[in-house]
Amino acid sequence: MNVMQMIEKVREGIRQKHMTGRQKNELSQQLNMELGEFARFQELKSLAFAEGRLSLEEANLIYGFLGDTPLTFNAQPVEVKMVLTLVFKNLLDERLKK
Numbered sequence: 001m002n003v004m005q006m007i008e009k010v011r012e013g014i015r016q017k018h019m020t021g022r023q024k025n026e027l028s029q030q031l032n033m034e035l036g037e038f039a040r041f042q043e044l045k046s047l048a049f050a051e052g053r054l055s056l057e058e059a060n061l062i063y064g065f066l067g068d069t070p071l072t073f074n075a076q077p078v079e080v081k082m083v084l085t086l087v088f089k090n091l092l093d094e095r096l097k098k
Helices: 003-017 021-030 035-050 056-066 070-074 078-097
Strands: none
Touching: 003 056, 003 078, 021 078, 035 056, 035 070, 035 078, 056 070, 056 078, 070 078
16 A cells, blocks of 8 residues: 555546536545544554554554644545545455454
8 A cells, every 4th residue: 555656646536537626625525534533543554554554654654644633634635535535444444354
């Protein structure tokens, strides 16, 4: 999983689809996290790192995008929010399989 490459790919997809500012803002609002989701994501990210499923670099990158509160995540560009939401989903799916 390379988060930065995924973000660049999504950013390019947004450009190719010619999404308007309004469309991006609406999507961004839908991707906002609440405190419980944020805490669970941080927990799953840390567990994935501890279990060797995320590198230190990827775990730190995700932590940087998430920040200390949901406000930091919610202020990220839509492409970052889209990728991190997918990462969160994947971490949840992996945890549910155990």
